Amino acid sequence: MEIALNKEKHGVVIPEENYFEKAFEGCPFCGSSSIKYIGNIHSSPDINIYTDFLTIIGTTHSDRPLPDIKIYTCNNCFIGFFNPQPTEKSLKEFYANDDKGENTRKKIDPRRFANHILKYLGNLSPRETFRILDFGGGDGAVSQCLGQSLLSSGIAMKIDISVVDYNTVPDRNENSISQCSYKTLDQIPLSDEFDIVIASAILEHLKNPRQTISLLLQKMKKQGIFYARTPYSFPFYKGFKRLGKTFGMPYPAHLFDMGSYFWSDLLKTMNLTADYRMKECHTSLVHAEFRERPLLNILSHFVKLPSYLVGKYYPFSGGWEVVIEQI
Numbered sequence: 001m002e003i004a005l006n007k008e009k010h011g012v013v014i015p016e017e018n019y020f021e022k023a024f025e026g027c028p029f030c031g032s033s034s035i036k037y038i039g040n041i042h043s044s045p046d047i048n049i050y051t052d053f054l055t056i057i058g059t060t061h062s063d064r065p066l067p068d069i070k071i072y073t074c075n076n077c078f079i080g081f082f083n084p085q086p087t088e089k090s091l092k093e094f095y096a097n098d099d100k101g102e103n104t105r106k107k108i109d110p111r112r113f114a115n116h117i118l119k120y121l122g123n124l125s126p127r128e129t130f131r132i133l134d135f136g137g138g139d140g141a142v143s144q145c146l147g148q149s150l151l152s153s154g155i156a157m158k159i160d161i162s163v164v165d166y167n168t169v170p171d172r173n174e175n176s177i178s179q180c181s182y183k184t185l186d187q188i189p190l191s192d193e194f195d196i197v198i199a200s201a202i203l204e205h206l207k208n209p210r211q212t213i214s215l216l217l218q219k220m221k222k223q224g225i226f227y228a229r230t231p232y233s234f235p236f237y238k239g240f241k242r243l244g245k246t247f248g249m250p251y252p253a254h255l256f257d258m259g260s261y262f263w264s265d266l267l268k269t270m271n272l273t274a275d276y277r278m279k280e281c282h283t284s285l286v287h288a289e290f291r292e293r294p295l296l297n298i299l300s301h302f303v304k305l306p307s308y309l310v311g312k313y314y315p316f317s318g319g320w321e322v323v324i325e326q327i
């Protein structure tokens with residue numbers, strides 16, 4: 001397939017040798033050498049976002065041979081990953097110049113999503129201040145909605161929100177809710193601890209999800225809650241491949257696939273079973289809202305239905321969510 005390119009348009013300065021990392025020889029999450037190859041991304045519609053990436057980094061097929069992007073799963077920790085992965089620098093270039101990567105972030109109505117997370121908080125005891133860390137939280141809309149619910153139910157007198165997102169928004173302080181934005185996690189004061197940490201549809205975009213999960217878990221207060229939601233799409237890729245069809249893979253916006261087996265074993269994989277407990281681990285909420293897209297909503301529920309019955313053993317759930325509690 002020929003790719004139309006325009007280096008000048010994007011004014012790219014990245015040296016060619018820095019486009020991609022050296023390919024992983026083992027699992028980038030747990031280090032196991034037992035990894036399973038399941039296919040390549042190479043054809044339409046897989047190539048769509050990858051094409052944008054190639055355009056932005058300013059390369060062509062004729063410049064130099066481009067690596068085949070292979071798809072693997074780990075037999076030890078069950079993470080799915082693309083290999084090789086872009087360098088941090090070329091990935092930043094991709095996000096700075098292209099909105100398709102950002103558009104692959106699943107956006108759910110913030111009020112609906114906040115109510116969904118609220119269910120997992122259990123019976124909270126009233127407290128003066130409730131602190132929320134919203135990692136990859138954009139403008140903080142979900143945390144704002146969550147905060148409003150906690151205030152109106154009398155659980156908290158004050159809400160303190162820290163949003164970490166590459167695109168920061170101005171800090172705000174109104175109606176007992178204060179919100180600060182940070183570009184990176186390490187900018188948050190070390191002593192800050194949170195009642196709830198949210199990482200929704202963000203971990204799959206990061207080059208170092210293990211380190212990030214570890215840092216996020218450390219940010220929780222005792223009995224604090226960590227909520228994460230990730231895509232679980234590699235089983236669809238495998239299923240489509242068996243049928244001789246292609247399934248679009250949003251590389252390099254997604255670098256990892258984190259599904260039921262990965263999350264079920266996460267605390268064991270990271271040696272965290274003494275300090276944390278997996279409170280919820282199941283298929284993620286249906287993305288499409290019934291009132292806006294009723295057919296898609298019904299279809300999504302239908303496809304996910306077996307997952308509600310057999311849990312992690314059903315591979316076609318599309319997304320997974322977990323709630324982890326610090327003990």
Ligand SMILES: [Zn+2]
Binds near residue numbers: 028029030032078079
């Ligand atoms: Zn692994």
